[in-house]
Amino acid sequence: MYKFVKRYYDMGIYTQDNVKTFVIANKLTAEEYEQITGEAYAK
Template structure:
């Protein structure tokens, strides 16, 4: 999956948000996200519900 996401990102078919989706789905790791995008993965926070 890493190679496909990397190639798609480099071709401009995926945005940073698209690549984040693969991390959230556990299809690539946070380290692989950084390797693909060059940007640290920012772990999304879930706002508490009241």
């Protein structure tokens, strides 16, 4: 799931809010969110 979300985020298809949705759904960890977006995860 990480590679898929990272690719879409890098392409501009997903926003930080979209990536946060994956964390809420337990498909990504907070650490993965930070790696993808470069921002600290905040609930």
